Amino acid sequence: MPRTAGQAIVDTLASRGVRRFYTVPGESFLEVLDAVEQHPDLQLVSTRHESGAAFMAEAEGKLTGRPAVAMATRSVGAANLMVGVGTAFEDATPMVVLCGQVEQSALGRAAFQEVDLPAFFAQVSVHGETLHDPARAGEVAARAHRAATTARPGPAVVALPADVLARPAPDGGPEVVPGRVAAVGPEPADAAEIAALLRTARRPVAVLGSGAQGAWDDVLALVERFGLGVYTAFRRQDAFSNDHPAYLGHLTLRTAPELLGPLRDADVVLALGTRLGDTTSQGFTLPAPSARVVHVDLDPRTLTVPVHLAWTVRADVGAFARALAGLPGRDGAGPGAVDWSSGHAAYLRSSDAEAAAAEVRAARQHDASPGGGVHPVEVVAALERHLPADAVVTNDAGNFSVFAHRYRRFTRPRTQLGPVSGAMGYGLPAAIGASLAAPGRPVVALAGDGGFLMTAVELETAVRVGAPVLCVVFVNGSYGTIAMHQARRFGRTAATGIGPVDVAALARSLGADGVTVTDPGDLDDVLAAATRFDAPRVVAVRTDPDVLVPGVRLSGLVR
Incomplete structure (x- = not known):
């Protein structure tokens, strides 16, 4: 039997490290369900509601840095997926979303449970398309995976017309290989100027968001080289060890007021992989207007925040940290280069x-x-x-x-x-x-x-x-x-x-x-x-x- 488009999609995602598909099964994507069930390296997890499927996939992506798949059928299943897909988008979590769709011959005719799925998810996804040609099934799946995992990660949506999934996907064509994605870092001259800014800062503070979670060791080296105090953004407390002597607290709902002093007094703030949203910024009141903010993120959409920006750097946080950690740091570098002991003690008490x-x-x-x-x-x-x-x-x-x-x-x-x-x-x-x-x-x-x-x-x-x-x-x-x-x-x-x-x-x-x-x-x-x-x-x-x-x-x- 020739490989179907549904099998090609599953094989392509499996070759890229996807291991679990979470779903409420539906009749509009039968070939995908069967292909996952038969694949020796994959687990098909049937859930009781599509929101549960999406939350499970989001959690796996957040924990591992590798996307899982959330699947549903047509408009009703897609609507139930939405809360989890929206969570993945806001949280910058890699996810692949596969939704069954009506047959191609019925598209645009208000068929049973029909909705334009890429448009439906447009505001909460990083990519969306519909598979029309079974010969391109592997290409479409590869593109979705790449979109979900590069730049600012997020959910990539593919709509799958039921009749296309069952058609043969010709073998022997050019294989879509993943390749490696180079880490985006700052220009050397820019890195040198930012390092100089950190060396001369009186009270330099870093705020760590989702982009820093996969760069634990690199960020630690950067913090200790320039004597930075550290806050973690809303619900990103595991981006940095809370028992480190430079840790100052979590910027959350109702942050204890006594923890915010170092951030209010900071003259330079390094925002790493965070949107500086309203919770993290305590209602857009911090960093203080007097602070010079260096904002580092892969997504240019997050680099326009209502603070005084000395620098906006479109870069991977790990690559940015490595670039600066290789430059001269503050004299007497280490946690003691700036005395954060009172701030850390306040955190421990709180x-x-x-x-x-x-x-x-x-x-x-x-x-x-x-x-x-x-x-x-x-x-x-x-x-x-x-x-x-x-x-x-x-x-x-x-x-x-x-x-x-x-x-x-x-x-x-x-x-x-x-x-x-x-x-x-x-x-x-x-x-x-x-x-x-x-x-x-x-x-x-x-x-x-x-x-x-x-x-x-x-x-x-x-x-x-x-x-x-x-x-x-x-x-x-x-x-x-x-x-x-x-x-x-x-x-x-x-x-x-x-x-x-x-x-x-x-x-x-x-x-x-x-x-x-x-x-x-x-x-x-x-x-x-x-x-x-x-x-x-x-x-x-x-x-x-x-x-x-x-x-x-x-x-x-x-x-």
Whole structure:
């Protein structure tokens, strides 16, 4: 039997290192499904919803730097993929998106479930096209893979008319070989001038985003050569070791004010692989107007930010760091070249989960009113006691994540998977994708009950494919983030309640282990058992619904 266009697409992606295809199967791309299932090097993962498939593929791409494939059928499946595809776009995560399409003869006739798929995804993809000629199937797949992995990574979309996939793809034509992609670095003269700027800076600071995550060692050498203080961008805490003496903190939602002083005082700011979006820039207020900003990124679209730019450098962060690290650095180079000790000490105090949990316990002993549940910081403190440093932590969106970001310290690369997009429902599917991509590594998902319930059915996927993830659910019966905003604006809430779902029983009904914790004294015993990572498990912790974020309670806002 001659190779079909569907087989050619799968073979081409497999030859480039793709290993998993996540999907809800559909009749419009049968040849692709069959080709993946029959390929000895590939895994076909059937999920319960297309959003779960896209989140799993996004997490694998973010963890490994290599794209996975998210697949769906026509307009309805594509619409369900959209939240995960949009997350990959905002997070600069490589992903290949394959969507079945109506037959070519029906295109443009408003056929069943027809939509112009490349146009549909245009604002959240780095590439989009429709396969029309089966002889070019390998070429189209290769182009999508290249678009997803070069420049600023992101999702590349290919629409696949069902009748084209079944046609023969002639063998013997020119093979589309991947080749190597040269790292883009700064011009030598520019590198020399930027190095001179860093050498003479009084308080030089670096902000590290997604572009720095794959250049851990190169960035470390750059930091130590020029004595830079270091911040990590929103949900990029694993871009630099948090225990390094030059680490100053995470630019997140509600960053502790005492951590921002070094960034406000910086005279030179090196922004590496970050968009300096509104969260990272603390509402576009930082870096300060007086700072000279050197912005380095492969995507020119990220190089126009509302700050004073001394330099915009279109370059790969690793290549940029290597170029500067080879030039003369600051006298007495190393973390002590500039004294960041007070800033790092402030970070350590702010992120001390044990100290914060002790304060909660002390306050509880002096409070005569009945307890409202486990405090979120107690959950994070217990996790810190039981999780190894190389554990991969995925997180959903919601107020609970503020505690996770503040009190979890990341000291290894590729250990944090969080959606910059703020997509709810991400945590559990992302953990499954991470577990499949890195078998043997402990993977834990953190979610609120609102986000968890959006994709909880993917526990069935975890059980079926043998992904031994742990999902810790902060159950407070509320969309806490929205309740906080409503209470601040109106003094009351609307549509934020979540019913009394037995999350642990739900987990058990889907084949996973499930346990509920209502007493903080039980956390250690439960987590000690749950962190064996030998099966999919859910720990549902009943948290205090009055606690919104550190230092803010709902009762203090409602009038």
